[in-house]
Amino acid sequence: MKNKTIRYYLLIVLIILTVLTGCGLEVINKNGEYGNQLIVHFLDVGQGDSTFIQFPNGETALIDGGTRKSGEKVVKYLKELNIHKIDYLIATHPHEDHIGGLPQVIRNFEIGKVYMPNRTANTFIFEELLKEIKAKGLKINIAKGGDNIIDESNIKFLILAPNREDYENTNDFSIVTKIEYLNTSFLMTGDAEKAAEEDMLKAGYNLKADVLKVAHHGSNSSTTIDFLKKVKPDYSIISVGKDNSYGHPHEEVLDRIKYIGSEILRTDELGCIVFSSNGKGLFLDKNIIIDEQVYIGNKNTKVFHSKDCKSLPNKENQIIFKSIEDAMNNGYKPHEKCLK
Known part of the structure; x- marks a missing residue:
């Protein structure tokens, strides 16, 4: 937990430095490039998925476009960024909550x-x-694990899945991509489920990433513990609709992510989530604030819990600790269910 606390304070410092040095997330230089910045926008499209990427070389990519009703929102968001061209358009798999907004995107850019x-x-x-792809005279490139979209000295945009064509589940055909920019990396997983994750593990890809876009909106059919241990993300992004009927994200997945010590950021709680990178470190949009990790003790039982445990004591019986060490030094024991 010490490393997690250190990472939190480093994040706050980075946000402050971003403000003080005027490193805006939308600054474009005279050559149309984004300085030396890689900027990744995890758009808030409700119960769907859409990620927009601005590469340091001036190119852009859009991974999915949310639902059909999200199309207008995605288009507006990109136009507000003064975007005119999408160099790489990726439809991870043919489900409406991922491709629904793409026809409108194609018509506008x-x-x-x-x-x-x-x-x-x-x-x-x-x-x-x-129909829209054909109307623009565009060719569809069939994505396969091991292919490269961008392969430059400092920037890699890699395809890690799908790795076969006989999956039973459409979700497992999801295009999984990884961005590597010097010392920072992002892994985007579409709705890839257990079978696709196992194939990526067997293929021996370098899955380690600083930021993981959690697959299938946090469904328990994805994001296995074996996969998470290989990715080891500092931050896990969940694109999900508030109070959705699927119960996403599932508690089992949240528990697995917490187990590996990754910070969870959700679009239903934070809206659009934007990271930038200069290749050396990550900068989170200063409008996003991560709550400090705290633990809640029960004064009566001398047991302490995670802040989102379902067995928290009444307010009058609570005591707050800033770390596990703090709680244990005060004679409290961890709750056997929420703090295994």
Whole structure:
């Protein structure tokens, strides 16, 4: 827990430095490039998924576009960033909550390359997407694990999945991508589930990443502990709709992420989540504030809990500790369920 506390305070320092040095997230230099910044926007599209990336070389990528009703919001967001072209458009898999907004995106922006998995769907939204791609005269590139989208000395944009074409579940066809910019990295997983994760592990890819976009909105069919141990993210982003009917994110997944010591950031709680990187460190949008990790003790039982435990004592019986060590030094024992 000591490392987690240190990471929290380092994050606060980085945010302060970002403000003091005027390192804005939308600054574009005269050559149309984003200085030396990699900027990754995890858009708040409700119960869906959409990630926009601004690379230091001036290129851009959009991974998914949320639901059909999110299309207008995604378009507005990109236009407010003064974006005119999307160099790489990635439809991770043909489910409406990922591709629904893409037809509107294609109609509003110049598009470079389109990447899709070798998986179709018999739905109106999928047919509409294909129609818009054809209307723009674009070619679909079938994504496969091991391919490179960008392969430059300082910037890598890699495809790690899908790794076969006989998955039973459409989610396992999800395009998984990894961005490497010098010493920082991001892993975007679509809705990849256990089978796809196992194939990435077997393939021996370097899965380690500073930031993980958690698969399938935090469903317990994804984000296995073996996969998480390989990624070891400092931050885990969950794109999810507030009070959704699926119960996402599932408690089992949240517990697994907490077990490896990763900080959870959710779009239903924070809205759009934006990271920037100069290749040496990560900077979180100064509008996002992460609550300090605290533990809540029960004065009667002398047991302490995580702050989101379902067995917290009444307010009048609570005592707050800033670390596990603090709680134990005061004679408290960890709760057997929430602090295994």
